[in-house]
Amino acid sequence: MNKSSSILKKASEYLLTFLVILTLNFFIPRLMPGDPFIFLSSSEGQVTITYSEEQIAKYKAYYGLDKPMIVQYTSYLANLLQGNIGYSIYYNNSVLSVIGKRVIWTVSIVLAAIFISCLIGTVLGSLSAWYRNGTFDKVLYSFIIAISEIPAFLIGIMFLFILAAKLGWFPLSGGIKTFANYSNSVEKITDILHHAFLPVLTLSIVRLGEFYLLSRNSMIAVLTKDYMRTARAKGLHNKRIIFRHALKNALLPIVTRVFLSLGAVFSGAILVENVFNYPGVGRLMREAVMVRDYVLIQGIFLFVAVTVLTMNLLADIIYRRLDPRVN
Protein backbone atom coordinates (compact mmCIF):
# COMPACT_ATOMS: atom_id res chain seq x y z
CA MET A 1 0.00 0.00 0.00
CA ASN A 2 1.43 3.39 -0.87
CA LYS A 3 1.46 6.46 1.32
CA SER A 4 -1.37 8.53 -0.06
CA SER A 5 -3.84 5.66 -0.11
CA SER A 6 -3.00 4.80 3.50
CA ILE A 7 -3.59 8.43 4.46
CA LEU A 8 -6.91 8.23 2.64
CA LYS A 9 -7.82 5.14 4.62
CA LYS A 10 -6.90 6.86 7.87
CA ALA A 11 -8.94 9.91 6.88
CA SER A 12 -11.98 7.79 6.15
CA GLU A 13 -11.62 6.14 9.56
CA TYR A 14 -11.63 9.56 11.16
CA LEU A 15 -14.64 10.55 9.10
CA LEU A 16 -16.47 7.53 10.49
CA THR A 17 -15.51 8.51 14.04
CA PHE A 18 -16.73 12.00 13.34
CA LEU A 19 -20.05 10.67 12.06
CA VAL A 20 -20.45 8.63 15.24
CA ILE A 21 -19.89 11.78 17.30
CA LEU A 22 -22.47 13.69 15.25
CA THR A 23 -24.94 10.87 15.73
CA LEU A 24 -24.31 10.79 19.46
CA ASN A 25 -24.79 14.53 19.55
CA PHE A 26 -28.09 14.11 17.74
CA PHE A 27 -29.46 11.39 19.99
CA ILE A 28 -28.34 12.62 23.43
CA PRO A 29 -31.12 15.24 23.83
CA ARG A 30 -33.66 12.84 22.36
CA LEU A 31 -32.75 10.09 24.81
CA MET A 32 -32.95 12.49 27.71
CA PRO A 33 -35.73 11.69 30.18
CA GLY A 34 -38.66 14.08 29.87
CA ASP A 35 -40.00 16.11 27.00
CA PRO A 36 -39.69 19.83 26.31
CA PHE A 37 -43.47 20.14 26.35
CA ILE A 38 -44.03 18.40 29.65
CA PHE A 39 -43.45 20.55 32.66
CA LEU A 40 -42.20 18.71 35.73
CA SER A 41 -44.01 20.18 38.71
CA SER A 42 -41.99 20.94 41.80
CA SER A 43 -43.21 17.99 43.88
CA GLU A 44 -41.22 14.93 42.98
CA GLY A 45 -42.69 12.17 40.86
CA GLN A 46 -45.67 14.16 39.66
CA VAL A 47 -45.95 15.16 36.05
CA THR A 48 -48.26 17.96 35.02
CA ILE A 49 -49.05 18.68 31.43
CA THR A 50 -49.51 22.39 30.98
CA TYR A 51 -50.22 22.31 27.24
CA SER A 52 -53.28 20.83 25.64
CA GLU A 53 -52.88 17.98 23.15
CA GLU A 54 -53.55 20.34 20.24
CA GLN A 55 -50.95 22.82 21.39
CA ILE A 56 -48.34 20.09 21.74
CA ALA A 57 -49.13 18.81 18.25
CA LYS A 58 -48.81 22.34 16.91
CA TYR A 59 -45.47 23.00 18.59
CA LYS A 60 -44.11 19.62 17.58
CA ALA A 61 -45.00 20.39 13.98
CA TYR A 62 -43.43 23.85 14.35
CA TYR A 63 -40.12 22.45 15.58
CA GLY A 64 -40.24 19.52 13.16
CA LEU A 65 -40.40 17.00 16.00
CA ASP A 66 -43.41 15.19 14.52
CA LYS A 67 -41.40 13.98 11.54
CA PRO A 68 -39.83 10.51 11.57
CA MET A 69 -36.41 10.24 13.21
CA ILE A 70 -34.57 9.72 9.91
CA VAL A 71 -35.94 12.98 8.46
CA GLN A 72 -34.95 14.86 11.60
CA TYR A 73 -31.50 13.31 11.41
CA THR A 74 -30.89 14.25 7.77
CA SER A 75 -32.05 17.81 8.31
CA TYR A 76 -29.73 18.00 11.34
CA LEU A 77 -26.81 16.86 9.18
CA ALA A 78 -27.78 19.28 6.41
CA ASN A 79 -27.83 22.15 8.91
CA LEU A 80 -24.40 21.18 10.19
CA LEU A 81 -22.96 21.12 6.70
CA GLN A 82 -24.09 24.71 6.29
CA GLY A 83 -22.23 25.57 9.47
CA ASN A 84 -25.45 26.12 11.37
CA ILE A 85 -25.06 24.52 14.79
CA GLY A 86 -27.92 26.28 16.48
CA TYR A 87 -28.88 29.38 18.38
CA SER A 88 -27.91 30.06 21.97
CA ILE A 89 -30.95 31.05 24.02
CA TYR A 90 -28.95 32.57 26.85
CA TYR A 91 -26.50 34.65 24.83
CA ASN A 92 -29.11 35.50 22.22
CA ASN A 93 -26.69 34.86 19.40
CA SER A 94 -25.75 32.03 17.07
CA VAL A 95 -23.70 29.32 18.79
CA LEU A 96 -20.92 29.67 16.25
CA SER A 97 -20.34 33.35 16.97
CA VAL A 98 -20.60 32.85 20.74
CA ILE A 99 -17.86 30.22 20.52
CA GLY A 100 -15.92 32.36 18.04
CA LYS A 101 -15.64 35.19 20.56
CA ARG A 102 -14.10 32.91 23.18
CA VAL A 103 -12.02 30.53 21.11
CA ILE A 104 -8.98 32.79 20.70
CA TRP A 105 -8.38 32.81 24.47
CA THR A 106 -8.44 29.02 24.73
CA VAL A 107 -6.38 28.39 21.62
CA SER A 108 -3.66 30.80 22.72
CA ILE A 109 -3.18 29.31 26.17
CA VAL A 110 -3.34 25.77 24.78
CA LEU A 111 -0.72 26.48 22.10
CA ALA A 112 1.51 28.37 24.50
CA ALA A 113 1.32 25.55 27.05
CA ILE A 114 2.13 22.88 24.48
CA PHE A 115 5.06 24.89 23.14
CA ILE A 116 6.53 25.54 26.58
CA SER A 117 6.04 22.04 27.95
CA CYS A 118 7.41 20.48 24.77
CA LEU A 119 10.49 22.73 24.74
CA ILE A 120 11.36 22.41 28.43
CA GLY A 121 10.35 18.75 28.56
CA THR A 122 12.55 17.85 25.60
CA VAL A 123 15.57 19.74 26.91
CA LEU A 124 15.25 18.21 30.39
CA GLY A 125 14.57 14.77 28.92
CA SER A 126 17.66 14.95 26.71
CA LEU A 127 19.85 16.06 29.60
CA SER A 128 18.40 13.29 31.75
CA ALA A 129 19.15 10.73 29.05
CA TRP A 130 22.70 12.03 28.62
CA TYR A 131 23.41 11.71 32.35
CA ARG A 132 21.25 8.61 32.69
CA ASN A 133 21.39 6.74 36.01
CA GLY A 134 23.38 9.61 37.53
CA THR A 135 22.15 11.66 40.48
CA PHE A 136 20.86 14.46 38.25
CA ASP A 137 18.77 12.05 36.21
CA LYS A 138 17.39 10.20 39.23
CA VAL A 139 16.36 13.35 41.11
CA LEU A 140 14.80 14.98 38.05
CA TYR A 141 12.99 11.78 37.07
CA SER A 142 11.39 11.27 40.49
CA PHE A 143 10.50 14.95 40.75
CA ILE A 144 8.78 15.10 37.37
CA ILE A 145 6.96 11.80 37.91
CA ALA A 146 5.68 13.14 41.22
CA ILE A 147 4.30 16.41 39.81
CA SER A 148 2.71 14.80 36.80
CA GLU A 149 0.54 12.71 39.14
CA ILE A 150 -1.13 15.82 40.60
CA PRO A 151 -4.36 16.79 38.80
CA ALA A 152 -4.19 20.02 36.79
CA PHE A 153 -6.87 21.94 38.60
CA LEU A 154 -5.26 21.33 42.00
CA ILE A 155 -1.95 22.75 40.77
CA GLY A 156 -3.93 25.70 39.42
CA ILE A 157 -5.69 26.32 42.73
CA MET A 158 -2.40 26.19 44.61
CA PHE A 159 -0.83 28.73 42.24
CA LEU A 160 -3.92 30.89 42.57
CA PHE A 161 -3.72 31.01 46.34
CA ILE A 162 0.03 31.26 46.73
CA LEU A 163 1.21 33.32 43.75
CA ALA A 164 -1.90 35.39 43.07
CA ALA A 165 -3.72 35.83 46.39
CA LYS A 166 -0.90 35.65 48.94
CA LEU A 167 1.99 37.22 47.04
CA GLY A 168 -0.11 39.31 44.67
CA TRP A 169 2.20 38.71 41.71
CA PHE A 170 -0.60 37.82 39.33
CA PRO A 171 -4.25 38.81 38.85
CA LEU A 172 -6.85 36.54 40.46
CA SER A 173 -9.10 36.06 37.48
CA GLY A 174 -10.02 37.04 33.95
CA GLY A 175 -8.11 37.37 30.70
CA ILE A 176 -7.68 41.14 30.68
CA LYS A 177 -8.26 44.04 33.05
CA THR A 178 -11.88 45.19 32.95
CA PHE A 179 -12.54 48.82 32.08
CA ALA A 180 -8.85 49.47 31.54
CA ASN A 181 -7.61 52.27 29.31
CA TYR A 182 -4.34 51.48 27.69
CA SER A 183 -2.09 54.26 26.49
CA ASN A 184 -0.43 51.98 23.95
CA SER A 185 -0.66 48.46 22.65
CA VAL A 186 2.48 47.29 24.49
CA GLU A 187 0.70 47.94 27.75
CA LYS A 188 -2.30 45.98 26.60
CA ILE A 189 -0.21 42.99 25.48
CA THR A 190 1.68 43.00 28.80
CA ASP A 191 -1.62 42.93 30.64
CA ILE A 192 -2.89 40.00 28.59
CA LEU A 193 0.34 38.07 29.11
CA HIS A 194 0.21 38.85 32.81
CA HIS A 195 -3.27 37.35 33.01
CA ALA A 196 -2.37 34.33 30.89
CA PHE A 197 0.78 33.49 32.81
CA LEU A 198 -0.70 31.28 35.54
CA PRO A 199 -3.11 29.32 33.31
CA VAL A 200 -0.29 28.62 30.84
CA LEU A 201 2.12 27.71 33.64
CA THR A 202 -0.39 25.26 35.13
CA LEU A 203 -1.15 23.57 31.81
CA SER A 204 2.57 23.40 30.95
CA ILE A 205 3.50 21.74 34.25
CA VAL A 206 0.79 19.14 33.77
CA ARG A 207 2.05 18.21 30.29
CA LEU A 208 5.74 18.47 31.16
CA GLY A 209 6.03 14.87 32.38
CA GLU A 210 4.71 13.45 29.13
CA PHE A 211 7.29 15.22 26.96
CA TYR A 212 10.07 14.64 29.47
CA LEU A 213 9.50 10.88 29.63
CA LEU A 214 9.03 10.58 25.89
CA SER A 215 12.19 12.49 24.98
CA ARG A 216 14.18 10.73 27.70
CA ASN A 217 13.19 7.28 26.43
CA SER A 218 13.61 8.18 22.80
CA MET A 219 16.97 9.80 23.51
CA ILE A 220 18.24 6.80 25.47
CA ALA A 221 17.28 4.56 22.55
CA VAL A 222 19.23 6.77 20.14
CA LEU A 223 22.25 7.24 22.41
CA THR A 224 22.89 3.49 22.56
CA LYS A 225 23.06 3.23 18.76
CA ASP A 226 26.35 2.53 17.04
CA TYR A 227 26.56 5.84 15.17
CA MET A 228 26.61 7.63 18.50
CA ARG A 229 29.75 5.74 19.45
CA THR A 230 31.21 6.79 16.13
CA ALA A 231 30.36 10.41 16.81
CA ARG A 232 32.03 10.23 20.18
CA ALA A 233 35.05 8.45 18.71
CA LYS A 234 35.44 11.27 16.23
CA GLY A 235 35.96 13.49 19.26
CA LEU A 236 32.90 15.64 18.63
CA HIS A 237 31.78 18.13 21.20
CA ASN A 238 29.07 16.91 23.60
CA LYS A 239 26.76 19.73 22.63
CA ARG A 240 27.12 18.84 18.97
CA ILE A 241 26.48 15.15 19.66
CA ILE A 242 23.34 15.81 21.68
CA PHE A 243 21.71 18.41 19.49
CA ARG A 244 22.93 17.54 16.02
CA HIS A 245 23.22 13.78 16.02
CA ALA A 246 20.99 12.47 18.79
CA LEU A 247 18.11 14.91 19.16
CA LYS A 248 17.43 15.04 15.44
CA ASN A 249 16.73 11.32 15.43
CA ALA A 250 14.90 11.30 18.74
CA LEU A 251 12.60 14.15 17.72
CA LEU A 252 10.10 12.20 15.65
CA PRO A 253 7.95 10.75 18.44
CA ILE A 254 7.96 14.14 20.13
CA VAL A 255 6.61 15.91 17.06
CA THR A 256 3.69 13.51 16.74
CA ARG A 257 3.02 13.71 20.47
CA VAL A 258 2.62 17.48 20.17
CA PHE A 259 -0.45 16.91 17.99
CA LEU A 260 -1.74 13.92 19.92
CA SER A 261 -1.58 15.75 23.23
CA LEU A 262 -3.76 18.58 21.95
CA GLY A 263 -6.96 16.78 22.91
CA ALA A 264 -5.75 16.20 26.45
CA VAL A 265 -4.59 19.82 26.76
CA PHE A 266 -8.01 21.01 25.59
CA SER A 267 -9.68 18.90 28.28
CA GLY A 268 -7.19 20.26 30.80
CA ALA A 269 -7.89 23.80 29.64
CA ILE A 270 -11.59 23.39 30.45
CA LEU A 271 -10.66 22.85 34.09
CA VAL A 272 -7.84 25.36 34.28
CA GLU A 273 -9.91 28.12 32.68
CA ASN A 274 -12.52 27.63 35.37
CA VAL A 275 -9.91 27.81 38.12
CA PHE A 276 -8.62 31.15 36.85
CA ASN A 277 -11.94 32.43 35.48
CA TYR A 278 -10.23 32.68 32.13
CA PRO A 279 -12.70 33.76 29.41
CA GLY A 280 -12.20 30.81 27.04
CA VAL A 281 -14.34 28.00 25.67
CA GLY A 282 -13.94 25.85 28.80
CA ARG A 283 -15.43 28.53 30.98
CA LEU A 284 -18.17 29.07 28.39
CA MET A 285 -19.03 25.39 28.58
CA ARG A 286 -19.49 25.56 32.35
CA GLU A 287 -21.58 28.72 32.03
CA ALA A 288 -23.74 27.00 29.42
CA VAL A 289 -24.33 24.04 31.75
CA MET A 290 -25.18 26.38 34.62
CA VAL A 291 -27.82 28.26 32.62
CA ARG A 292 -29.07 25.06 30.93
CA ASP A 293 -28.30 26.33 27.44
CA TYR A 294 -28.37 22.86 25.86
CA VAL A 295 -27.82 23.99 22.28
CA LEU A 296 -24.69 25.83 23.31
CA ILE A 297 -23.40 22.84 25.33
CA GLN A 298 -23.79 20.64 22.28
CA GLY A 299 -22.18 23.22 20.03
CA ILE A 300 -19.11 23.46 22.26
CA PHE A 301 -18.89 19.69 22.48
CA LEU A 302 -18.98 19.40 18.70
CA PHE A 303 -16.37 22.12 18.35
CA VAL A 304 -13.98 20.47 20.81
CA ALA A 305 -14.54 17.03 19.28
CA VAL A 306 -13.85 18.29 15.74
CA THR A 307 -10.71 20.11 16.84
CA VAL A 308 -9.34 17.08 18.69
CA LEU A 309 -10.13 14.71 15.82
CA THR A 310 -8.49 16.99 13.27
CA MET A 311 -5.36 17.22 15.40
CA ASN A 312 -5.20 13.43 15.76
CA LEU A 313 -5.54 13.03 12.01
CA LEU A 314 -2.77 15.59 11.47
CA ALA A 315 -0.55 13.68 13.89
CA ASP A 316 -1.12 10.52 11.88
CA ILE A 317 -0.35 12.18 8.57
CA ILE A 318 2.75 13.97 9.82
CA TYR A 319 4.07 10.79 11.39
CA ARG A 320 3.71 9.00 8.08
CA ARG A 321 5.39 11.83 6.22
CA LEU A 322 8.34 12.14 8.56
CA ASP A 323 9.11 8.51 9.20
CA PRO A 324 10.11 6.65 6.05
CA ARG A 325 9.77 3.32 7.88
CA VAL A 326 6.00 3.65 8.36
CA ASN A 327 3.95 2.78 5.36
Next chain:
Amino acid sequence: MKYVKHIMIGIKRLTVLGKIGLGVVLMVLFLAVFSDWLALHPYSIPSGDALEAPGAGHWLGTDDLGIDIWAQICFGARISILVGFGTALLAGIGGSIIGIFSGYSGGLTDKLVMRLTDLVIVLPDLPMMIVLGAFFGPSVRNIIIVLALFSWTIPTRIVRSKVLSVKQEKYVEAAMSYGAGFWHLTLRHFLPNILPLVMVSVIRLTSRAIVAEASLAFLGLGDPISKSWGLILNHAINFKGIYFTDYWKWWVVSPITAIMLLVTAIAFISRDMERIINTKA
Protein backbone atom coordinates in the same frame (compact mmCIF):
# COMPACT_ATOMS: atom_id res chain seq x y z
CA MET B 1 -5.58 -18.95 53.35
CA LYS B 2 -3.63 -19.44 50.16
CA TYR B 3 -4.69 -15.97 49.00
CA VAL B 4 -3.71 -14.31 52.28
CA LYS B 5 -0.22 -15.76 51.88
CA HIS B 6 -0.05 -14.50 48.29
CA ILE B 7 -1.08 -11.03 49.38
CA MET B 8 1.49 -11.00 52.18
CA ILE B 9 4.24 -11.97 49.73
CA GLY B 10 3.01 -9.25 47.37
CA ILE B 11 3.14 -6.60 50.09
CA LYS B 12 6.68 -7.63 51.03
CA ARG B 13 7.79 -6.96 47.47
CA LEU B 14 6.53 -3.37 47.50
CA THR B 15 9.08 -0.58 47.89
CA VAL B 16 8.92 1.79 50.86
CA LEU B 17 6.90 4.29 48.80
CA GLY B 18 4.55 1.52 47.73
CA LYS B 19 3.99 0.50 51.35
CA ILE B 20 3.30 4.11 52.32
CA GLY B 21 0.85 4.31 49.41
CA LEU B 22 -0.92 1.15 50.51
CA GLY B 23 -1.12 2.53 54.05
CA VAL B 24 -2.69 5.78 52.84
CA VAL B 25 -5.24 3.96 50.67
CA LEU B 26 -6.20 1.69 53.58
CA MET B 27 -6.54 4.75 55.80
CA VAL B 28 -8.89 6.45 53.33
CA LEU B 29 -10.83 3.19 53.06
CA PHE B 30 -11.10 3.16 56.86
CA LEU B 31 -12.35 6.78 56.81
CA ALA B 32 -14.93 5.90 54.20
CA VAL B 33 -16.26 2.81 55.96
CA PHE B 34 -16.37 4.21 59.50
CA SER B 35 -17.21 7.84 58.68
CA ASP B 36 -20.39 7.59 60.77
CA TRP B 37 -18.30 7.07 63.90
CA LEU B 38 -15.25 9.12 62.97
CA ALA B 39 -17.01 12.27 61.86
CA LEU B 40 -18.37 13.38 65.28
CA HIS B 41 -20.47 16.07 63.56
CA PRO B 42 -23.05 15.79 60.76
CA TYR B 43 -21.67 16.44 57.27
CA SER B 44 -24.68 18.22 55.81
CA ILE B 45 -26.05 20.44 58.58
CA PRO B 46 -24.34 23.17 60.62
CA SER B 47 -22.78 22.16 63.92
CA GLY B 48 -20.95 25.32 64.94
CA ASP B 49 -20.23 28.92 64.02
CA ALA B 50 -19.51 29.84 60.45
CA LEU B 51 -15.85 29.75 59.38
CA GLU B 52 -14.42 28.57 62.69
CA ALA B 53 -10.67 27.95 62.63
CA PRO B 54 -9.49 24.40 63.32
CA GLY B 55 -9.63 23.65 67.03
CA ALA B 56 -10.72 21.13 69.62
CA GLY B 57 -14.40 21.00 68.62
CA HIS B 58 -13.92 21.10 64.87
CA TRP B 59 -10.61 19.50 63.98
CA LEU B 60 -10.46 21.03 60.52
CA GLY B 61 -12.68 24.04 61.19
CA THR B 62 -16.03 24.81 59.60
CA ASP B 63 -17.23 26.27 56.31
CA ASP B 64 -19.38 29.31 55.64
CA LEU B 65 -22.52 27.50 56.82
CA GLY B 66 -20.86 26.22 59.99
CA ILE B 67 -20.62 22.66 58.72
CA ASP B 68 -17.74 20.62 60.12
CA ILE B 69 -15.04 20.14 57.44
CA TRP B 70 -13.55 16.99 58.99
CA ALA B 71 -17.00 15.37 58.66
CA GLN B 72 -17.18 16.48 55.02
CA ILE B 73 -13.74 14.98 54.37
CA CYS B 74 -14.78 11.68 55.99
CA PHE B 75 -17.97 11.38 53.96
CA GLY B 76 -16.22 12.69 50.85
CA ALA B 77 -13.86 9.73 51.13
CA ARG B 78 -16.89 7.52 50.58
CA ILE B 79 -17.70 9.19 47.26
CA SER B 80 -14.10 9.04 46.06
CA ILE B 81 -13.72 5.38 47.02
CA LEU B 82 -17.11 4.49 45.55
CA VAL B 83 -16.48 6.27 42.25
CA GLY B 84 -12.86 5.12 42.02
CA PHE B 85 -13.34 1.45 42.75
CA GLY B 86 -16.82 1.28 41.21
CA THR B 87 -15.59 2.60 37.89
CA ALA B 88 -12.42 0.53 37.96
CA LEU B 89 -14.26 -2.71 38.74
CA LEU B 90 -16.99 -2.07 36.18
CA ALA B 91 -14.54 -1.09 33.46
CA GLY B 92 -12.02 -3.76 34.51
CA ILE B 93 -14.49 -6.64 34.47
CA GLY B 94 -16.44 -5.44 31.43
CA GLY B 95 -13.30 -4.54 29.52
CA SER B 96 -11.67 -7.89 30.30
CA ILE B 97 -14.71 -9.84 29.13
CA ILE B 98 -14.78 -7.89 25.87
CA GLY B 99 -11.03 -8.32 25.51
CA ILE B 100 -11.10 -12.09 26.05
CA PHE B 101 -14.01 -12.45 23.67
CA SER B 102 -12.37 -10.27 21.03
CA GLY B 103 -9.00 -12.01 21.24
CA TYR B 104 -10.53 -15.46 21.34
CA SER B 105 -12.92 -15.09 18.42
CA GLY B 106 -10.64 -13.05 16.15
CA GLY B 107 -11.82 -12.22 12.65
CA LEU B 108 -14.55 -9.68 12.12
CA THR B 109 -15.58 -9.46 15.80
CA ASP B 110 -12.03 -8.63 16.76
CA LYS B 111 -11.77 -5.99 14.05
CA LEU B 112 -15.03 -4.36 15.10
CA VAL B 113 -14.05 -4.28 18.77
CA MET B 114 -10.69 -2.76 17.93
CA ARG B 115 -12.30 -0.06 15.77
CA LEU B 116 -14.65 0.69 18.66
CA THR B 117 -11.75 1.08 21.11
CA ASP B 118 -10.00 3.40 18.65
CA LEU B 119 -13.12 5.50 18.55
CA VAL B 120 -13.54 5.75 22.32
CA ILE B 121 -9.86 6.60 22.82
CA VAL B 122 -10.10 9.54 20.40
CA LEU B 123 -13.25 10.99 21.98
CA PRO B 124 -12.39 13.86 24.32
CA ASP B 125 -13.58 12.50 27.67
CA LEU B 126 -14.09 15.54 29.86
CA PRO B 127 -16.33 17.50 27.43
CA MET B 128 -18.30 14.32 26.77
CA MET B 129 -18.78 13.76 30.50
CA ILE B 130 -19.94 17.34 30.92
CA VAL B 131 -22.48 16.92 28.09
CA LEU B 132 -23.82 13.62 29.43
CA GLY B 133 -23.92 14.98 32.97
CA ALA B 134 -25.82 18.05 31.79
CA PHE B 135 -28.41 16.00 29.97
CA PHE B 136 -28.90 12.96 32.19
CA GLY B 137 -28.43 14.54 35.58
CA PRO B 138 -25.20 14.31 37.55
CA SER B 139 -25.76 11.51 40.06
CA VAL B 140 -22.93 9.38 41.43
CA ARG B 141 -24.35 6.38 39.56
CA ASN B 142 -24.35 8.24 36.24
CA ILE B 143 -20.80 9.47 36.82
CA ILE B 144 -19.62 5.90 37.45
CA ILE B 145 -21.36 4.64 34.30
CA VAL B 146 -20.00 7.42 32.09
CA LEU B 147 -16.47 7.03 33.47
CA ALA B 148 -16.66 3.27 32.91
CA LEU B 149 -17.82 3.84 29.33
CA PHE B 150 -14.64 5.84 28.76
CA SER B 151 -12.29 3.50 30.61
CA TRP B 152 -13.06 -0.02 29.41
CA THR B 153 -10.80 0.28 26.36
CA ILE B 154 -7.60 0.17 28.41
CA PRO B 155 -8.16 -3.29 29.97
CA THR B 156 -9.75 -4.50 26.72
CA ARG B 157 -6.64 -3.77 24.67
CA ILE B 158 -4.24 -5.24 27.22
CA VAL B 159 -6.35 -8.38 27.69
CA ARG B 160 -6.89 -8.88 23.99
CA SER B 161 -3.21 -8.82 23.10
CA LYS B 162 -2.40 -11.15 26.00
CA VAL B 163 -5.13 -13.59 24.92
CA LEU B 164 -3.80 -13.48 21.35
CA SER B 165 -0.31 -14.43 22.56
CA VAL B 166 -1.56 -17.09 25.00
CA LYS B 167 -3.59 -18.63 22.19
CA GLN B 168 -0.31 -19.32 20.37
CA GLU B 169 1.15 -21.27 23.31
CA LYS B 170 1.62 -24.98 22.79
CA TYR B 171 -0.41 -26.03 25.83
CA VAL B 172 -3.40 -23.97 24.71
CA GLU B 173 -3.17 -25.40 21.21
CA ALA B 174 -3.04 -28.85 22.78
CA ALA B 175 -6.08 -28.10 24.92
CA MET B 176 -7.92 -26.82 21.84
CA SER B 177 -7.08 -29.97 19.90
CA TYR B 178 -8.64 -31.99 22.70
CA GLY B 179 -11.81 -29.97 22.11
CA ALA B 180 -11.57 -27.43 24.93
CA GLY B 181 -14.30 -24.82 24.59
CA PHE B 182 -14.38 -21.08 25.23
CA TRP B 183 -15.28 -21.36 28.92
CA HIS B 184 -12.73 -24.00 29.73
CA LEU B 185 -9.95 -22.06 28.00
CA THR B 186 -10.99 -18.80 29.64
CA LEU B 187 -11.16 -20.17 33.18
CA ARG B 188 -8.15 -22.49 33.04
CA HIS B 189 -5.72 -20.70 30.75
CA PHE B 190 -6.69 -17.12 29.93
CA LEU B 191 -7.73 -15.84 33.38
CA PRO B 192 -4.56 -16.84 35.28
CA ASN B 193 -2.52 -15.12 32.58
CA ILE B 194 -4.51 -11.90 32.32
CA LEU B 195 -5.43 -11.40 35.98
CA PRO B 196 -2.19 -9.66 37.02
CA LEU B 197 -2.36 -7.36 33.97
CA VAL B 198 -5.98 -6.49 34.67
CA MET B 199 -5.10 -5.70 38.27
CA VAL B 200 -2.48 -3.18 37.22
CA SER B 201 -4.83 -1.43 34.82
CA VAL B 202 -7.66 -1.46 37.39
CA ILE B 203 -5.42 0.41 39.84
CA ARG B 204 -4.62 3.01 37.18
CA LEU B 205 -8.30 3.38 36.31
CA THR B 206 -9.14 3.94 39.97
CA SER B 207 -6.99 7.01 40.26
CA ARG B 208 -8.17 8.32 36.89
CA ALA B 209 -11.79 7.99 38.00
CA ILE B 210 -11.12 9.68 41.33
CA VAL B 211 -9.50 12.63 39.57
CA ALA B 212 -12.32 12.82 37.00
CA GLU B 213 -15.01 12.85 39.69
CA ALA B 214 -13.15 15.50 41.67
CA SER B 215 -12.78 17.62 38.51
CA LEU B 216 -16.46 17.38 37.64
CA ALA B 217 -17.48 18.18 41.21
CA PHE B 218 -15.05 21.09 41.27
CA LEU B 219 -16.72 22.50 38.16
CA GLY B 220 -20.03 22.20 40.00
CA LEU B 221 -21.17 19.51 37.58
CA GLY B 222 -20.95 16.55 39.94
CA ASP B 223 -23.68 15.09 42.09
CA PRO B 224 -24.98 18.11 44.03
CA ILE B 225 -26.25 15.99 46.92
CA SER B 226 -23.06 14.07 47.59
CA LYS B 227 -20.45 15.96 49.61
CA SER B 228 -17.42 14.92 47.62
CA TRP B 229 -13.98 16.48 48.01
CA GLY B 230 -14.32 18.28 44.71
CA LEU B 231 -17.63 19.80 45.81
CA ILE B 232 -16.06 21.16 49.02
CA LEU B 233 -13.46 22.87 46.82
CA ASN B 234 -16.19 24.19 44.54
CA HIS B 235 -18.01 25.78 47.50
CA ALA B 236 -14.81 27.19 48.91
CA ILE B 237 -13.63 28.75 45.64
CA ASN B 238 -17.04 30.29 44.99
CA PHE B 239 -17.13 31.87 48.45
CA LYS B 240 -16.74 35.61 48.06
CA GLY B 241 -13.57 36.86 49.66
CA ILE B 242 -11.92 33.45 49.97
CA TYR B 243 -8.76 35.02 48.53
CA PHE B 244 -8.60 37.89 50.97
CA THR B 245 -9.17 36.03 54.22
CA ASP B 246 -7.44 33.20 56.05
CA TYR B 247 -10.35 30.78 55.63
CA TRP B 248 -8.65 28.97 52.75
CA LYS B 249 -6.02 27.67 55.17
CA TRP B 250 -8.45 25.00 56.32
CA TRP B 251 -11.35 25.16 53.87
CA VAL B 252 -9.32 24.82 50.66
CA VAL B 253 -6.21 23.06 51.94
CA SER B 254 -8.07 20.09 53.51
CA PRO B 255 -9.81 18.77 50.37
CA ILE B 256 -6.74 19.46 48.20
CA THR B 257 -4.54 17.51 50.61
CA ALA B 258 -7.06 14.66 50.70
CA ILE B 259 -7.26 14.35 46.90
CA MET B 260 -3.50 14.64 46.42
CA LEU B 261 -2.70 12.10 49.14
CA LEU B 262 -5.08 9.53 47.70
CA VAL B 263 -4.02 10.04 44.07
CA THR B 264 -0.26 9.95 44.75
CA ALA B 265 -0.70 6.94 47.07
CA ILE B 266 -2.45 5.02 44.29
CA ALA B 267 0.26 6.12 41.84
CA PHE B 268 2.97 4.71 44.12
CA ILE B 269 1.17 1.37 44.39
CA SER B 270 0.57 1.20 40.66
CA ARG B 271 4.24 1.90 39.86
CA ASP B 272 5.34 -0.89 42.19
CA MET B 273 2.78 -3.28 40.75
CA GLU B 274 3.96 -2.52 37.23
CA ARG B 275 7.52 -3.26 38.28
CA ILE B 276 6.58 -6.53 40.02
CA ILE B 277 4.26 -7.85 37.34
CA ASN B 278 6.21 -6.43 34.40
CA THR B 279 3.35 -5.32 32.16
CA LYS B 280 5.48 -5.35 29.05
CA ALA B 281 5.77 -9.14 29.06
